[in-house]
Amino acid sequence: MKTTLKKTMAALSAAAVVAASAAVMAVPTSAAGVSLTMGSKTLTLAELKADNYEVTLPIGVTDKINSVGFGVTLGDGLSYVKLKGSVEGATVMAAASESGKFIFAPFAYASVPLEAVGGQIAEIKVKVSESAKPGDTFTLSIDGKDSDGVETSYKNGETGETGVPGSGAGTITIAEDPTEAPTEAPTEAPTAAPTTAAPTATPVAATTTTAKVATPTKPAKSTSSPKTGDALPVAGVAVAVAVIGGVALVAKKRK
Numbered sequence: 001m002k003t004t005l006k007k008t009m010a011a012l013s014a015a016a017v018v019a020a021s022a023a024v025m026a027v028p029t030s031a032a033g034v035s036l037t038m039g040s041k042t043l044t045l046a047e048l049k050a051d052n053y054e055v056t057l058p059i060g061v062t063d064k065i066n067s068v069g070f071g072v073t074l075g076d077g078l079s080y081v082k083l084k085g086s087v088e089g090a091t092v093m094a095a096a097s098e099s100g101k102f103i104f105a106p107f108a109y110a111s112v113p114l115e116a117v118g119g120q121i122a123e124i125k126v127k128v129s130e131s132a133k134p135g136d137t138f139t140l141s142i143d144g145k146d147s148d149g150v151e152t153s154y155k156n157g158e159t160g161e162t163g164v165p166g167s168g169a170g171t172i173t174i175a176e177d178p179t180e181a182p183t184e185a186p187t188e189a190p191t192a193a194p195t196t197a198a199p200t201a202t203p204v205a206a207t208t209t210t211a212k213v214a215t216p217t218k219p220a221k222s223t224s225s226p227k228t229g230d231a232l233p234v235a236g237v238a239v240a241v242a243v244i245g246g247v248a249l250v251a252k253k254r255k
Helices: 002-020 022-026 045-050 234-254
Strands: 036-038 041-044 054-061 067-074 078-085 102-108 120-128 137-143 168-175
Touching (some): 036 067, 036 137, 041 045, 041 054, 045 168, 054 067, 054 168, 102 120, 120 137, 120 168
Parallel strands (some): 041 168
Antiparallel strands (some): 054 120, 067 137
16 A cells, blocks of 8 residues: 555656656756745634534645645644645645545646745645544644655746745644623613702792772662661651550550
């Protein structure tokens, strides 16, 4: 199995060299002007479980290239799922070691160099151990070497520059799941006792009252008997005299 893997990786390396063109051999190897980069990601345990413990990270380069061979080494707690190219029309052929901890992949893009500095050339998907817990960090490293530690090279087909790419590393960090703060009943400021304002007297408009003068009325005619000493009316006196005279006369006849 190991011999087969070496043959596979050797074939991939050869394919990358061919794609980069034979001009590479004529160009002196320079210092690492281009480096390989590995992305990092922080996610909660809930997010990790939702993605079936699988995480995808970008692989990039720090300058324009046409080809490069790179190897990715997975740290403890990580296992390989797949690797694919991110540039349309580029060739990326990945081969994993028997343990699944090392993946070698030559990248070749024959038409024009990558335009963006730090441009992404591929992405790798790995699976995190299901025993992961908040606070755990898992590491991936990337460099320009094959499974035997033999250095590979990159090439800029536009300038002819070539060299051994610099290495990089990335991490997967498991963060604490956010917890909702307990909801407390809102504290109301003490309500001041209502102040009762003294009733405001409604101003009364001054009015001029005109006293009414009673209209004199005629005294009512009295029907009561006159009191002693009161003068009798003339008619009354005549009647009284007649009565008295009659009584006296009767009395005289009885004698």
